[in-house]
Amino acid sequence: MSRQISNKRIIDLIDLGVEISRLKDVDLLLERVLSVSRQIVDAEAGSIYIREGNRLKFSHTQNVLLQKRLPPGKKLIFSTFSIPINSDSISGYVANTGELLNIPDVYHLPENVPFSFDKEYDILSDYRTKSMLALPLTTAQGNIIGVLQLINSKDGDDNIIPFNKDNEPLIRNFANIASAAIERAQLTRAIILRVIKMAEMRDPKETGPHVNRVASYAVEIYEEWAKTQGVPMKDIEKNKDILRMGAMLHDVGKVAISDTILKKPSRLTPDEFEIMKQHTYIGARLFSDIYSDMDEAASIIALNHHERWDGMGYPGHINFMTGNPLPGRETNEGKPMGKKKEEIPPFGRVVAIADVFDALISHRVYKEPWDESRVLDTLRSESGKQFDPEMIDAFFACLDVIRSIIKKYPD
Numbered sequence: 001m002s003r004q005i006s007n008k009r010i011i012d013l014i015d016l017g018v019e020i021s022r023l024k025d026v027d028l029l030l031e032r033v034l035s036v037s038r039q040i041v042d043a044e045a046g047s048i049y050i051r052e053g054n055r056l057k058f059s060h061t062q063n064v065l066l067q068k069r070l071p072p073g074k075k076l077i078f079s080t081f082s083i084p085i086n087s088d089s090i091s092g093y094v095a096n097t098g099e100l101l102n103i104p105d106v107y108h109l110p111e112n113v114p115f116s117f118d119k120e121y122d123i124l125s126d127y128r129t130k131s132m133l134a135l136p137l138t139t140a141q142g143n144i145i146g147v148l149q150l151i152n153s154k155d156g157d158d159n160i161i162p163f164n165k166d167n168e169p170l171i172r173n174f175a176n177i178a179s180a181a182i183e184r185a186q187l188t189r190a191i192i193l194r195v196i197k198m199a200e201m202r203d204p205k206e207t208g209p210h211v212n213r214v215a216s217y218a219v220e221i222y223e224e225w226a227k228t229q230g231v232p233m234k235d236i237e238k239n240k241d242i243l244r245m246g247a248m249l250h251d252v253g254k255v256a257i258s259d260t261i262l263k264k265p266s267r268l269t270p271d272e273f274e275i276m277k278q279h280t281y282i283g284a285r286l287f288s289d290i291y292s293d294m295d296e297a298a299s300i301i302a303l304n305h306h307e308r309w310d311g312m313g314y315p316g317h318i319n320f321m322t323g324n325p326l327p328g329r330e331t332n333e334g335k336p337m338g339k340k341k342e343e344i345p346p347f348g349r350v351v352a353i354a355d356v357f358d359a360l361i362s363h364r365v366y367k368e369p370w371d372e373s374r375v376l377d378t379l380r381s382e383s384g385k386q387f388d389p390e391m392i393d394a395f396f397a398c399l400d401v402i403r404s405i406i407k408k409y410p411d
Contacts, residue, residue, distance in 0.1 A: 217354035246297030253283025304348025311340030
């Protein structure tokens with residue numbers, strides 16, 4: 001019987017490895033890696049630290065008990081911080097040595113260990129960390145890219161117990177699979193950010209923090225909206241993955257716009273604004289050779305994120321390869337008619353909200369950041385005009401997460 005159970009767990013592990021290998025965005029991948037890891041060893045909570053130079057960045061965390069204390073649909077909000085890679089902390093020790101630690105009770109560590117456990121978070125959150133399994137995330141080349149920290153193993157009666165040592169080989173194997181997937185996702189993110197840096201050389205507003213914020217806002221708003229639309233969770237997770245990456249590239253078409261327009265300190269003339277509008281379909285053209293779902297998402301977002309719910313946006317119904325209006329979709333002046341309501345793809349509608357919010361809440365060379373109350377009043381007033389009203393409702397439903405994203409990616 002034990003052999004049958006073991007074989008089933010191995011098959012499950014293979015299936016889970018295939019599942020996470022399909023995720024391309026590193027943030028969403030880390031969330032899934034943490035969920036699956038907790039599932040493998042029956043952990044109530046856990047965290048992932050990602051290596052950045054000589055420090056570990058606290059990147060993602062989950063906690064079933066704390067989640068249950070929140071109202072339905074709300075997410076846990078955690079501060080982002082980093083710790084040095086040394087032997088003072090448990091995660092720092094694991095990253096420093098490459099050792100796996102299986103600790104029955106972190107409040108009662110052996111006297112001869114160099115590391116200690118910081119109880120501050122437990123005190124702040126009214127939580128009791130007891131058993132812990134911490135292991136390195138190691139690439140095939142032997143490089144430690146992070147630490148996986150799993151907390152409070154549970155038995156069938158919901159009692160906290162030490163982590164089963166028999167599960168250590170299983171979680172090690174999964175960590176190796178996860179490390180390879182994380183390394184690939186980090187490379188994808190790095191390539192996207194290099195493209196953004198190229199755009200930043202042309203347009204100082206297109207910074208890494210800005211696009212990370214816009215993409216993160218968009219994912220949260222989309223998830224909240226999609227749940228209300230009855231979209232299956234499997235589809236939501238898939239769409240979040242491609243939306244996160246595509247949204248980062250929403251303004252990449254600006255690389256083809258003249259510096260005299262991009263960097264003009266005063267208001268654009270009507271003719272200059274018409275040229276600026278071209279960045280939407282130029283961006284769509286960059287991804288017109290569809291090699292992946294991400295290419296398609298990036299093209300859709302670039303083309304549609306300046307459309308308006310009321311049909312007064314741009315570029316409207318055009319052939320994005322030529323910039324000309326589609327037949328029968330011209331105004332009396334021969335210009336393309338704007339897309340309106342559901343004619344605008346959901347990814348375009350959600351990035352429109354995320355992009356405007358970040359522009360208003362952030363410092364720009366031409367403006368100081370608006371107070372949050374003024375920004376929120378503006379978004380409310382544009383519900384049903386510039387923005388999809390149901391997506392605006394979703395924005396406000398996840399406002400606490402939106403605020404945490406601002407802190408996560410500061411300028």
